[in-house]
Amino acid sequence: MRLIPFVSACLMAFGVAQSAMAAPAPTTRLDHVLLWGRNIDEVTSIMSVKLGFQVRPGRNPDGVANRYIRFGDTSFVELLGITRPDPKFDPGMAEDQKALKAGPGSRTFGFRTTSLDTIRGALQTLNYAVTPVFSGPEGKKVGWHLFAFDKAPLSSNTFFIQYEADYAPDQFDPGNRDDYRVTREHPNGARELSSIWIVSADADADRKQLEKMGYGHAVPVKLPALGAKGFCVPVGPTSLLALQPDGEGLAAQTMAKTGPRVMGISLGVSDLGRAQRWVERGYEHAVTTYHGLNGESLAAPTLDDLGLTIEFHAMKAGALACSGAKS
Structure with a gap:
């Protein structure tokens, strides 16, 4: 997924919290991690050749490319890599790069929910400084909505995300069920x-x-x-x-x-x-x-x-x- 400026490195799809001691909604789950490589081709090679994953293409706007490793349970790993000397970072990306010392690794993960507005309202009630809801991807049919935090509540960055039912960012034809299936099958099992x-x-x-x-x-x-x-x-x-x-x-x-x-x-x-x-x-x-x-x-x-x-x-x-x- 190509995230809009400010939150692209804050993507984390968290579960619902309706009160300080409330249990998460059954529809809440961990969604994905954002994994930076030294460069996009190296991290792709490591994941595919050394580890046996099928890596799907993404996009390369503003000098930061992304690619996907998707699983049968609908979760995924998003690979990120810099592709030019003067990439355009949003604040979250810049923060990640500084903390990771421009090396490989991840500081951001996501929780997925079907109750994004409810979660955001509950967290505001608990005095968490949450961002507005952003939607994307840019220039296409809206496929996701998310919010992050002005100050991460955990030791790693986090965000909450909700997807539209027909969103399939790594497929040219979302109606092709066979393609959906095979893109989530990996040689390593x-x-x-x-x-x-x-x-x-x-x-x-x-x-x-x-x-x-x-x-x-x-x-x-x-x-x-x-x-x-x-x-x-x-x-x-x-x-x-x-x-x-x-x-x-x-x-x-x-x-x-x-x-x-x-x-x-x-x-x-x-x-x-x-x-x-x-x-x-x-x-x-x-x-x-x-x-x-x-x-x-x-x-x-x-x-x-x-x-x-x-x-x-x-x-x-x-x-x-x-x-x-x-x-």
Whole structure:
């Protein structure tokens, strides 16, 4: 999706919060992350060749190109990259680039809802400084509406987004159901976005903000494989992990690079063995599996390449968000 100036790097589709302690609406879920590469061709090559994703074309206005990795559950990863020496950044993009030190990584993710106006009104009641609602894409039939925050309430940037029912930005023919299906099938078997991980020095501060916004029921978690601890917060069928370093490991390494950010994402795959073989072939060394929050999992060694970690896990039919977390 091409976002309008001011909010393009603030895209996060959050769930509904009707009071300080209200539960999110069932239609709320995590939607996508914005992932910056060193340049658009490099990040595309890493995602496709090393990791086995199908990358879909996007646009290249004002010197910042985007591309998409879409999943069968309608979630996606949006890839971003600078394509000329003098790109035109909106304030959110400029903030991301400064924090990421012009390197790869993500500081922005989105929550999707079907009740955008309700959520915005509720957050205003809770004294959050929210932006007006913006719609896009520019120059085309309106496909989405969103708002962000003048000051991010979490340690990573966030926004709320609502889509029109027939919006399909990566398809020339939205009526082509076969095209819709095949664009969401990946050689590595990835089918769904199950969780987004944010990391900071104070996971409990993020938990408290999420609870105030209407996302309660946090479950304490300790993740030795990632060197992290914090909380798993259900967001519809997905989960948001609010983490902080716990000794040495990926969380501490991530924080050391650029501070608070999106540390990683978890993706459900139809065949974990296939994903493992693809990652091992792409990175030319063995990758061990471990028992994570979503069951048997593996972490691709992508921190240096992408600035975040991509975890693959075997899909579980009917699994509830945070059901694998231990309190």
